[in-house]
Amino acid sequence: MSSLAKVPCTIVTGFLGAGKTTLVRHVLENAQGRRLAVIVNEFGDVGIDGEILKNCGVENCPEDAIVELANGCLCCTVADDFVPALKNLLDRPSPPEHIVIETSGLALPKPLVKAFNWPEIASRVTVDGVVTVVDGAAVAAGRFADDPEAIARQRASDESLDHDNPLEEVFEDQLLCADLVILNKADLLSADQRSTVTGEIGKTLPRAVKVVEAQNGQVPVAVLLGLGAEAESDLSNRPSHHDLEGEHDHDDFDTFIVDLPAFESPQVLIDRLRKAAMAHDILRLKGFVDIAGKPMRLLVQGVGARIQHQFDRRWSSDEVRRGRLVVIGEKGLDQTAIQTLVAG
Structure with a gap:
């Protein structure tokens, strides 16, 4: 079956x-009539990202076309979770014209791309493209800008760094x-910082790949969809640190849930979250919070000490106004x- 007959x-x-x-969410809200489906993978058992997407209210991507997988990293649970979910979408009476798959932040994309060669789905779908979203401000701060040669020198002189x-x-x-x-978040960077970050990214990319600057994920859908990469047939050009490993785990990370009381104001909560993140x-950090006296639910998302919040929808009359927060960090x-610190 040619790639043109496959669902991208x-x-x-x-x-x-x-x-x-x-x-x-930007893709869903700007689909221009295209029939879409989404598979979203959570790291942890609270479906924050799925909830955000289901509240888009996009006619051509109804709630039942947004599939949430919260039983582990997609790249580790391909057979049990991903392939059956993909087949279920394809078997719908009106199957999607394009499927968007959002991995967890800890996922390795290559094992997921490999899964598209599984016999159950190989004739029906193709990887139109792998879109990697980068937090420009985080890279500019040096969180992922280690100097490989400097690390090699340090490891040679200090066995404690040999990991x-x-x-x-x-x-x-x-x-x-x-x-x-x-x-992403290019608006938080100066022109010099954007140039430096783009250069750092270019050093890692193994081939010619376009880097597009964006603010709040606002990228034309025509740029994101229709890349025609057929990535599952191009695995050799996508090297990985884990190519020689059969599987990987996430033992280097902790994730847990904090149950939150109602807060008098968003700022009280934000101050507590910033203090906890820095300490x-x-x-x-990501979750939903009840603000006393407010009819709407507060959505909170944080990267390190940078905390964003907004009221995303009204509380339903039949739901418990319960606040829950997912916390993710390195082991320990x-x-x-x-x-x-957060809940008191």
Whole structure:
């Protein structure tokens, strides 16, 4: 079956807090009549990203066409979760014309691309492109700009540094698999910083890949969809740190849930979250919060100490106004201390 007869799929990958869900929501809201479906993968058991997307209210992507997989990283659960979910979408009476797949921030995209060669789906779908979303401000701050030669010298002189940097590897693997890189949050960078970050990204990319600057994931849908990469047939040009490994795990990361009381105002909560993030080097925060006396639910998302919040929808009359927050960080987070700082 030719690739033209297959349903194109776009894989949206990127590190924690880069803006993947915002980008996917932008695609849904600007689909221009195209019949879409979304598979969204959560790291942890609270479906924050799925909830955000389901509240778009887009006619050509109804709630039942947004599939949420929260049982682990997609790249580790291909057979159990991803392939059956994809087949279910394709078997719908009106199957989608394009499928967008948002991976978790800790996912390696290459194993997911490989899954498109599985016999159950190989004749029906193709990877139109891998879009990697990068948090420009984070890269500019040096979180993922390690000097490989300097690290090699340090490791040679200090055995305590002879270990992998898992965050760096995840970040690099996401770039190494990309057909398009979105430099998100470009509005937070100066012109010189944008040039420097783009240069750093270019050093990692193994081939000619376009880097597009964006603010709040606002990229024309025509740029994101229709890349025609057929990435599943181009695996050799997508090197990975994990090519020789059968599987990988996420033992280097902790994720847990904080149950939140109602707060008098958003600022009280934001101040607590910033304090906790700075004190405990939290990578990612996201959740929903009840603000006393307000009819709408507060959506909170944070990358490090940068916290964003907005009222996203009204509380339903039949739902419990319960606040819950997902916290993600490297192994060893002091969960009790973070719980105390955030929830009191």
